[in-house]
Amino acid sequence: MDPKDKKVVIAMSGGVDSSLAARLLVEQGYDVMGVTLKLWGYIDTGGKPGHESNCCSLDDINNAKAECATLGIPHYTLDMSAEFKQIVMENFVSEYKAGRTPNPCVLCNTEIKWHQLLNKLDDLGVDYLATGHYARRVQHPETGKWVIERGKDLHKDQSYVLWGIRPEDLERTLFPLGELSKQEVRSLAAAADMATAETPESMEICFVPDNDYRRFLNEQHPEVIEEAPPGNFVNSAGEIIGQHQGIYNYTVGQRKGLGLATGERIFVNKIDAVTNTIQVGSKSDAEASSFLVSGCNWLIPESHILDQDVKVQIRYNHKAKPARIRRENVEEVRVNYLEPENAITPGQSAVFFLNDQVVGGGIIKSL
Amino acid sequence: MKQTIYLDHAAGTFLLPGVSKLIHEFADSLTGNPSSIHGQGRLAHKQLDRSRRSIAHNLGAKHGEIVFTSGGTEANNLALKGLANSPGAPGKHIISCATEHPSTLESLVALERDGFEISNLPVDASGQIKGSDLKQAMRPDTALITVMWINNETGLIHPIEELGTIARSAGVPFHCDAVQAAGHETIDLSRLPVAAMSFSGHKMGAPAGTGVLFLRKGTALQVQSHGGSQENNLRGGTPNVLGALSFAKALEIQTDQLLKHQDQLIRLNKRLQDKLSEVPGLRLNRQGRHYAPHILNCSISDVDGEAMFIRLDMLNIAVSNGSACTSGSQTPSHVLSALGFNKELAQATIRVSLSYSTTEKEIDLFCQALAEIVLSIKREPL
Numbered sequence: 195m196d197p198k199d200k201k202v203v204i205a206m207s208g209g210v211d212s213s214l215a216a217r218l219l220v221e222q223g224y225d226v227m228g229v230t231l232k233l234w235g236y237i238d239t240g241g242k243p244g245h246e247s248n249c250c251s252l253d254d255i256n257n258a259k260a261e262c263a264t265l266g267i268p269h270y271t272l273d274m275s276a277e278f279k280q281i282v283m284e285n286f287v288s289e290y291k292a293g294r295t296p297n298p299c300v301l302c303n304t305e306i307k308w309h310q311l312l313n314k315l316d317d318l319g320v321d322y323l324a325t326g327h328y329a330r331r332v333q334h335p336e337t338g339k340w341v342i343e344r345g346k347d348l349h350k351d352q353s354y355v356l357w358g359i360r361p362e363d364l365e366r367t368l369f370p371l372g373e374l375s376k377q378e379v380r381s382l383a384a385a386a387d388m389a390t391a392e393t394p395e396s397m398e399i400c401f402v403p404d405n406d407y408r409r410f411l412n413e414q415h416p417e418v419i420e421e422a423p424p425g426n427f428v429n430s431a432g433e434i435i436g437q438h439q440g441i442y443n444y445t446v447g448q449r450k451g452l453g454l455a456t457g458e459r460i461f462v463n464k465i466d467a468v469t470n471t472i473q474v475g476s477k478s479d480a481e482a483s484s485f486l487v488s489g490c491n492w493l494i495p496e497s498h499i500l501d502q503d504v505k506v507q508i509r510y511n512h513k514a515k516p517a518r519i520r521r522e523n524v525e526e527v528r529v530n531y532l533e534p535e536n537a538i539t540p541g542q543s544a545v546f547f548l549n550d551q552v553v554g555g556g557i558i559k560s561l
Numbered sequence: 562m563k564q565t566i567y568l569d570h571a572a573g574t575f576l577l578p579g580v581s582k583l584i585h586e587f588a589d590s591l592t593g594n595p596s597s598i599h600g601q602g603r604l605a606h607k608q609l610d611r612s613r614r615s616i617a618h619n620l621g622a623k624h625g626e627i628v629f630t631s632g633g634t635e636a637n638n639l640a641l642k643g644l645a646n647s648p649g650a651p652g653k654h655i656i657s658c659a660t661e662h663p664s665t666l667e668s669l670v671a672l673e674r675d676g677f678e679i680s681n682l683p684v685d686a687s688g689q690i691k692g693s694d695l696k697q698a699m700r701p702d703t704a705l706i707t708v709m710w711i712n713n714e715t716g717l718i719h720p721i722e723e724l725g726t727i728a729r730s731a732g733v734p735f736h737c738d739a740v741q742a743a744g745h746e747t748i749d750l751s752r753l754p755v756a757a758m759s760f761s762g763h764k765m766g767a768p769a770g771t772g773v774l775f776l777r778k779g780t781a782l783q784v785q786s787h788g789g790s791q792e793n794n795l796r797g798g799t800p801n802v803l804g805a806l807s808f809a810k811a812l813e814i815q816t817d818q819l820l821k822h823q824d825q826l827i828r829l830n831k832r833l834q835d836k837l838s839e840v841p842g843l844r845l846n847r848q849g850r851h852y853a854p855h856i857l858n859c860s861i862s863d864v865d866g867e868a869m870f871i872r873l874d875m876l877n878i879a880v881s882n883g884s885a886c887t888s889g890s891q892t893p894s895h896v897l898s899a900l901g902f903n904k905e906l907a908q909a910t911i912r913v914s915l916s917y918s919t920t921e922k923e924i925d926l927f928c929q930a931l932a933e934i935v936l937s938i939k940r941e942p943l
């Protein structure tokens with residue numbers, strides 16, 4: 195492929211990663227255009243003025259614009275706030291309502307940054323979408339399909355949040371930072387005298403910049419609180435041992451803030467929205483080796499994945515562990531770990547690795 | 562690189578060749594501060610005074626009625642805040658209109674915070690206001706009326722003379738934002754019943770950062786920028802002499818050429834309307850005849866407005882969109898909202914604005930490109 199003939203859109207947040215990715219694409223000779231997505235307004239989501247998060251603010255848009263101007267490429271801001279609200283934020287709320295712990299970044303990547311954006315880019319005759327994620331795109335040797343390899347910098351690797359990209363969307367994707375470490379990105383940006391070289395890392399959920407999702411739910415979706423009244427904490431024997439403050443306040447594996455004085459370290463093991471109870475117990479009580487996954491995306495045909503020796507990762511910061519996956523029914527597959535795993539959390543993503551490459555994934559439904 | 566087709570002159574137009582020449586001529590010789598007591602200061606003062614007299618002459622005003630500002634926004638801020646807070650004001654009521662420029666609307670929001678009450682005159686579907694509505698809105702405590710001459714988004718011309726006459730007969734100061742009218746309309750302030758009028762240089766061929774507030778002699782105004790006795794004690798700060806000269810030169814040229822430019826723009830506007838009629842799904846946002854020929858607003862149904870504007874930009878075609886896009890969100894502009902546009906239609910709304918120097922070929926190329934883009938991105942109506 196001759197880069198000169200390819201039109202690439204780089205999704206830019208205004209931070210160092212996507213800014214450097216844009217620069218690398220320009221250096222490689224692509225016909226590059228920068229876009230920044232306007233996904234939400236901090237004030238609209240109940241944040242306090244003067245505490246803009248480092249995403250979607252006017253500053254970020256201006257940073258991205260300035261980088262593009264330096265590179266001599268056009269930059270546009272696309273307003274996708276309606277789609278973001280309808281798809282990502284509503285799911286975030288309904289998942290907490292159902293006693294699950296959502297990962298909105300995964301959904302945003304899958305549906306907004308890739309699927310909806312690529313649809314929009316079709317109108318512009320764009321060939322590729324690029325992002326500043328630390329991940330690599332490689333071809334699966336047997337099927338020729340594109341799969342996702344972990345970024346070379348394993349500390350920054352973001353392949354976990356990319357499992358949902360549809361195969362046809364991944365075909366049109368570039369990850370210019372996949373072979374670089376964060377350190378290298380920062381020093382390349384500094385060497386190029388880029389204004390964004392020292393932008394801070396973004397760690398939180400963009401529309402909950404103060405990291406307080408309870409505040410967000412309280413202020414923006416009081417119905418969640420009204421519909422989730424206080425209920426009972428029960429132990430593994432089913433005995434009531436205290437009162438919880440509404441299920442949306444808790445996450446599987448949580449230890450702090452339970453307000454239970456039992457004399458031992460106890461953890462949230464299970465959240466049951468139907469009976470409004472939360473089961474707590476010791477760390478080993480929370481271990482399980484089997485769970486159901488729905489909403490799967492397969493980057494290679496599932497026949498190459500099911501009943502094979504694979505690894506499954508169930509949280510962003512967890513290690514992928516050996517497992518076997520089999521089909522449970524039309525909508526669900528069952529993951530069976532070889533060894534019990536801790537804090538398997540409904541709502542989080544289960545990502546399937548074959549030879550250390552992301553070949554699919556889904557949402558943990560239940561244990 | 563494709564040739565740029567620039568059709569966004571209402572946002573900012575080219576420097577007039579005569580202005581450019583003048584800037585080069587004076588760029589190195591105006592080092593003095595016009596307030597200084599030495600020869601260099603006197604030289605600067607002379608040029609400032611010369612500019613003021615020329616502007617007054619071309620507007621039918623007296624030279625003491627011309628206040629230099631940094632542009633239309635500052636002129637509007639100074640007029641509205643200064644007139645509303647002037648010592649003789651009979652009360653705290655102001656009359657305006659929802660389709661004014663943001664520099665007016667936001668000055669009024671600031672005044673509202675200071676205890677003023679704002680009444681917005683009703684607008685019809687085209688954005689027009691009626692003298693009878695102004696009469697009805699007036700109260701004994703009305704301190705100020707402000708209405709723009711030509712709307713910057715739609716090109717609609719408001720009946721300034723009629724509104725000003727009503728205001729004058731009630732003894733209420735009438736301010737008019739004439740930023741889009743200067744260079745396009747005959748302006749004779751000896752006749753027009755206005756107390757104050759705002760102008761901007763970069764809409765008529767002077768550089769950005771230059772502006773004028775006309776303030777009729779005898780009109781009381783509270784100073785907004787403190788720190789010096791410049792501009793007849795009305796605006797502290799060292800004046801931009803080169804800017805004043807440029808503004809004066811631009812106004813002089815535009816006044817001399819007004820009839821010729823008007824003819825040219827009417828012809829170009831007609832051609833633009835004819836050619837746009839071939840674009841599928843396009844409607845012109847105008848009703849009746851009261852429109853300035855340099856602005857044409859239109860909307861296209863069933864297209865993604867964002868994609869349309871990016872495609873136009875990819876072809877180096879410069880036009881304005883119908884959104885207030887400074888923060889990246891595609892909320893419809895306040896003008897289109899006041900006219901009842903929904904978000905979808907506002908996103909696909911284009912303001913084309915012409916200069917006398919626009920060519921027929923540019924118009925044809927723009928319309929042809931727009932038709933092709935619309936055809937390629939048109940969605941089935943839902």
